[in-house]
Amino acid sequence: MGESIAAVVVRAAELTARGLPRKAIDLLRPALVAHPLHAEAWCRLAAAHLDVGEPDPALDAAKRALVLDGDHAWAQRLAALALSELGRHAEAAVAARECVRRKPGDWRCRVVLAEVLAAAPETRVEAVEVAREAAHLAPTEARAFQVLGDAALRVRDWGTAEWAYRSALALDPADEDVHANLATVRRKRGASGRPSGDALSRAHELVWPLFSRVAAMLVAGGLLLLLAGMPKPTPWIGWFSGALVLAVCVVVGRVALRRAVWALPRYRPKVAVVAVLFGLSTLVLVGWTVALFLGATTMQPLVIAWLCALAGGSVVVLGGGR
Structure with missing residues (x-):
């Protein structure tokens, strides 16, 4: 007798796979009258009813399977799908989460949970x-x-x-x-x-360590320029300032070609703040370097550039890359 119902279940599975779920239902129903304690057959019946768009009998069949010995995770998946199609989203989510709890390593349970959760806006x-x-x-x-x-x-x-x-x-x-x-x-x-959320996250993971390096370069380099330029800077200081600007451009240029990196400041406010501060610091350094070669002797632009770099570095340190 067990072999008979097992053979029916196999044939029903084949019919469903061939796109004939109604024939699978017609095959399973009389078999289940004779073998009402066969959990797999009830699950096959529930799946076939779902395939033909009949969630009510599918839910009934899944519930019958849940009280029998068998694959309860499969029955929970079927019950969750039937409940979702009936518009009972809260109950469907409970059933799907229970399925994941029973078999956390089964990808099919998570697929059903995702389908159920996607049906509700919240x-x-x-x-x-x-x-x-x-x-x-x-x-x-x-x-x-x-x-x-x-x-x-x-x-x-x-x-x-x-x-x-x-x-x-x-x-x-x-x-x-x-x-x-x-x-x-x-x-x-x-x-x-x-860009996608994944692309933005990957860009953030790429940019934040770069910001740490730029902060170290601008803060430490600016401090050295301040000490070397006191009390009065000379054109020779301009060569060191230019080298610092070039080093910053080289570091930034390594990621500048990525589209998501350019879009990142629009969606991550901390990135925008740091980029503006570091950009301002670098631009002021460029202007001060040119002014030195033209004979200027002021230190005020360097102080402004250093303070901008310090403020940006503080955001990087306190932000922690989250």
Whole structure:
């Protein structure tokens, strides 16, 4: 008898995979009348009902599986999807979180949680992070990246959505839905011009250590110039000042070609403040250097440049790169 119901479950799975979930339902229902304690069969039935857009019987079947011995995480996933389709988002989220709790290493649980969270506006940002975890757990599963793209699309994170959809297509090039969504994202991203959250975070991680080096150069170099130029600077000091400006330009030039770096000050206020202070300090140094070669003997511009560098360095130290 056990082999009989097992064979029915296998045939139902094959029918569902071939896009015939209604035939799978017709096959499973009479088998479950004879074998009502077979949890996997109830899960297969719930999945088939979801495939044909029938969340109510899918939820009933998933609940039957939950009270039997079997894969409760699978039953929780199915229950969460059915509840979500019924508009019961809070209950769906509870079921999906329980699924993740039962099997934290199962990427499918996180995929379902991301889908459920993405359905409610107040949890869409969390959905992106959960989907990102699913993609990390299953780097060879196109579905994980597709769900990440869908979640990112809902929060208008075009860069993350495009990357996720491209990753999904690299694994499954024939998915027409992903192709369509990727085309939508590219249109939207072209209209907005905003880098993705991932790109901004990577740019921040790149820029902040650079700011630390620039702060050390401008503060220490400015202090040395102050000491060397007292009481009256000479044109020879201009060569050292010019060397300092050149060194700063070389360090900054290493990351200046990255698009996200230029966009970063618009979205990270601390970066904007530090960039303005360091930029002002460098410009004043350039002007003072030129003035020295033309015969000027004032120290005031150097003091201003040094104070700007000190203020920017303080923001870098106190900000801690967060």
